[in-house]
Amino acid sequence: MLRGLDVRDMLIIDRLELEFQPGLNVLTGETGAGKSILLDALGFVLGWRGRAELVRTGAEQGEVVAWFDLEEDHPAHQILEEAGLPDGEELILRRTNGRDGRKTAWVNDRRCSGEVLRQLSDTLVELHGQHDDRGLLNPRGHRLLLDDYAGLATKVGTCRSAWRALSDAKKDLQTAEDALETVRAEEDFLRHAVSEFDLLDPQPGEEAALDARRRMMQASERIREDIVKAQNALGLEGAESKIGDALRWLEEVAEQAEGQLEEATEALYRALSELGNAQSGVEQCLQALIFNPSELEEAEERLFAIRGLARKHDVLPDDLGTFATQLRVKLDALDNSATEMSSKQQAVRDAETEYDAAATKLSKARRDSAQLLDRAMAKELAPLKMERAIFVTEITEAPAGPEGRDSVAFTVATNPGAPSGPLNKIASGGELSRFLLALKVCLTSGASGLTMIFDEIDRGVGGATADAVGRRLSTLANGTQVLVVTHSPQVAALGGHHWRVEKHVKDAQTTSTVVPLNPHDRIDEIARMLSGDTVTEQARAAAAALLAG
Template sequence: MLRQLVIRDVVLIDRLTLDFGEGLGVLTGETGAGKSILLDSLGLALGMRADSGLVRAGQDGAAVTAEFELGADHPALGLLDEAGVDRDGDEPLIFRRTLKADGGSRAFLAGAPVPAATLREIGSSLVEIHGQHDDRGLLNPKGHRAMLDSFGRVDTAPVARAWTRLTDLRQELDQLRRKQDDADRDREFLEHSVAELRKLEPEEGEEQALADKRAAMKQFARIADDLDGLQGLFTGSEGGLSQLRQAARRLERITDAHPLLAEALAALDRAIIDASEAEDKVERARGELDFSPDDLEAAEARLFELRGLARKHRVEPDQLPQLLRQMEEALDTAEGGSARIAELERALDVAESDYAAAAAALTETRAVAAARLDAAVAAELAPLKLEAARFRTVVAPGEPGPNGADRVEFEVSTNPGAPFGALIRIASGGELSRFILALKVALAEEGSASTMIFDEIDRGVGGAVASAIGERLARLAQRSQLLVVTHSPQVAARAAHHYRIEKNHGEDGTRTTVRLLSPDERREEIARMLSGAAVTDEARAQAARLLETA
C-alpha cells in the first residue's frame, strides 16, 4: 500500500508530505484547487511521462518520492528480482523521480538509479488508477482476458504446455527442413568429399607426427655416412674393437711378468666392454634411424595430401576428422532426413490436435466464467442507476498462443435495443465511471493492485447513486487501499481518511496544500460540499447524519 507521498516544487506545490493509511481515503476540495497535481505527481514517481511543465515556476527542478509497504508475497517482489533491484528485508519500497526545468529526468528505485520503464512496470503492480480518461486498466481490451481468467480462476497451464510442445516441434521441423534443403542441394559435393576424406582416413595429430618423422628421416640422411664410418671403426680386422681384443689376448699371456701388466689387462677388459656397448648402441641407432627412400617419399606424399585437402576445405589438417564427421552427418540427413521429417510431421499433427483440444476446453471454461462475470456486473448496475444498461464479456476466436486461442473484450449497451460496443466508445462520462466501478467491484474478489485510485468516478451523479458508489468504494476498501478524488459528500462520508486540497493566495504567490482533516473539520468539509460556499446549520446537520450512517 502507499504509505507516503513527498512532493517538492511541482506546479503550485512547494513542499508537501502526505501520509496515507489503510482503507478508503478521499481527497476533496473546490474545483481548481489542485487535485490533478497530486495525481500527476504520483504518476511522475511511478515512471509516467516527464513533462517539464510540472516544475514550479522559478525553480530549477522538481522531485517526487512515493513510499510503499509490500507484503511478503506481493507480485512486485518478483519484478524487483527480475529488474536486479536489491531491497533490504522488510524496508519500504521507495520510488523517486526528479525532473529538471529543461526537461531532463532521473528515476530511482530503492535508492538505485533505474530506467523510468522499470518504475512503470513495477508501479503498475502496486497502483491502479481509474478515471474517465484512463485508456489503460479496465478500458484496455489487451488486459481483459487476464482479468477474466483471474475472476474465473482459469487454469491456463495445460494450454501453455501444449503450446510449448507445439512450438518446439514446429521449430525442430523447420530446422530439419532447412538442413534437408541444404543437404539436398549439396548432396553431390558431400558424397564426393566424404568419399575423399574416408579414403584418406585422416587422424587428429597426424600432420605433426608426419612432419616430425620426415624431419627425422632427413636428418638421418645427413648423418648416415658418419654412422657407417663409426661402424667400420668398431668392426673388421683393423677395427678398434678388434685391435683391443688382440691386445688383451697378448697381455693375458704375459701378466705374470709384472703386476702392472695384470692391471693393464683389467683396464683393457673394461675398455673392451665399454667399446662393445658403444658399438651396440651405434648399431641399434643405425637400425632405428635407417629408412628407405620409399618411406620418405610416402611420408611426404601423405603430408602433401593432408595439407592439400585441408586447404581445399579451408580448415586445419587436424580438423579434417571432425569435418568428415560433420559431412557424414549432413549426408545422413540428406539420405535419412525424409524419414525423420515424416516422423516429426506425424508428431506435429498430434501436438496440433492436443493444443486444439486444450484450447477448446479453455474456451469453454472462459465462457462459463464470462457468464458468471456478466451476472456479477449486472447485479451492480441497478443500484448505480444503470438499469437499462447491459454488460457482456465477449469470448471470441483470437490469435493462438500459450494462453489459448481466445480474444476477450468487455462490451456494454447503455440503452434497450442499442448495439453492444467497447466501454470507452459507448458509455458517456458518468456512465463510464459507474461501469468501471461495477466491473471493479465484480472483479475485486479475485485480487487487485494493493492501491487503487479513482479520479472523480462520481462526477455527474448525486443522491442515491452517489450513495451506492460510496457503498461500493467502501466495500472495495476492505480488500485494498483506495484513494478517491471526489465531489460527492455521500462518498466522502464513507472515508476512513479525509484530505482537503486547498489553494492559498499570498504575497509570495499561489500555493496548493493538502491536509488530513480532524473529525470536526471533516464534518465541516462535507457540509460545504452539500451547501456550497455558505455552510448552513442544516448542511452541518445533514453532514453529521451522513457520517453517522456511513
C-alpha cells in the same frame, strides 16, 4: 498501501505533507482547488507520463516523496530484488524535477531508472476515472483481467510452455530442413570427395613418413658406399678384431697385474657390447637402403596425391582424416534424412497436440469464468441503479499465441434490446463510471496491498445512485485502500478519512494545500457540497444525516 505523500515546489503546491490510512479516503474541494494537481504529483513520483512543466514558478527544483507499506508477499519485492535495490517492509519513492526539465528518481535512497519506477508503480497504485485508458477501457488488457479474475495463471503457464515447446520443435525442424537443403545442394561434391578419401585413405603422420622415406631413397646411392666402409671398419676386419685382440692379451696377463687391469677389461667388454649395437644399426640402415626401384616412384605418387588432396580441400595433410569424417557425417545425414525428418515432423505434430490441448482447456476455463464474471457484474450493477444494463464478456477466436487462441473484450448494452459494444463507446459518462466501478469491485475481490485511486468516477450521478456508488467504493475499500476524488456529498459522507483541497492567493501567489477534516469540519464541507457557496443550517443538518448513515 500508500501511507504518505510529501510534495515540495510542484505546480501551485509550496509544501504539502499527507498521511493516508487504510480503507476509503476521500478528497473534496471546489472546482479548480487543485485536486488534479495532487494526482499529478503522485503520478510524477510513480513515473507516470504527465505534464511537462511541473516545477512551481520561482523554484529551482520540485520534489515528491511517497512511502508505502509492503506486505510480505507483495509483488514489488521481486522487482526490487531483480533491480538490485534495497528491500524491506517500507518502500520510499523520491523523484525530483529540475527547472531544466531533468528528472531523477530514488527508491529507498538508491538511484533508479524511470522504467524500474514504472514497474513498481504498476504493483502499488491503480488510477481509474471516466476516461480510464490504463486498463479497464483498453480491450488489449481484458484477457489478462479475465485470467486474473479466474485464477488461470497455472493454465496460462501450461499454455505458454506448450507454445514454447511447439515453437522450439518447429524451429528445430526448420533448421534441419535448411541444413538438408544445403547438403543436397552439395551432394555430388560430397559423394565424389568421400569416394576420393575412401580410395586414398590418408593416415595421420603418413605425409611426413613418406617424405622422409622418399628423401632417403633418393640419397641411398650417394650414402651407401660410406655406410659400407663404416660397416667394414666396425667388423672383424676392423675395430671388433682389434678390441678382441686387446682383450685377449690383457686377460692373459691379468693375474700377474694384481688386479690393475680389471677396470680396463670391463671397459673393453662394454665397448664390444656398444660396438655390437652400432653394427646392428648400420646393418639395418643398409637393409633399408635396399629397395625396388619402383618403390621410390610409388612413394612419390602417394606423397603427391596426399599433398594434392590437402591443397584441394585447403586443409593440412594430417587433418585429411578429420575432414573426411566431417564429409562422411554430412553424407550420412543426407542418406538418413528421411528417417530424421520424419522424427522431427512427428515432434512438431506431438507439440501441436500438446498445445492444442492446453489452449482448448484454457479457452474452456475462460468461457466458464466469463459467465461467472457476467453474473457477478449483474449483481454489482443492480445496486448502482443499472439493473437493466447488460454486461457481456465476449470471447472470440484469435490467432494462436503463447497465451492461447482467445480474444477477450468487455461489452455492454445499457438497456435490453439495445446494441452492445465496447464500454467507452456505448456508456454515457455517468453510466461508464458505474460500469467501471462494478467491474473493479468484481476484479479486485480479495485483493490486498493495492492502492486504488478513483478520479471523479462518480461524475454525472447523484441522489440514490451517488449513494450506491459510495457504498460500492466503501465495500471495495474493505481490506485495502481506496482514494476517491469526488464532488458527490453522498460519496464523501461514506469515507473513513476525509481531506479538503483548498486554494489560496497571497501576495499575488496562488498555492494549493490539503487539510485533514475533523468530524465538525466534515459536516461543513459536505454541507458546502450540498448547498453551494451559502451553507445553511438545513444543509448542515442534511450533511450530518448523511454522515450518520
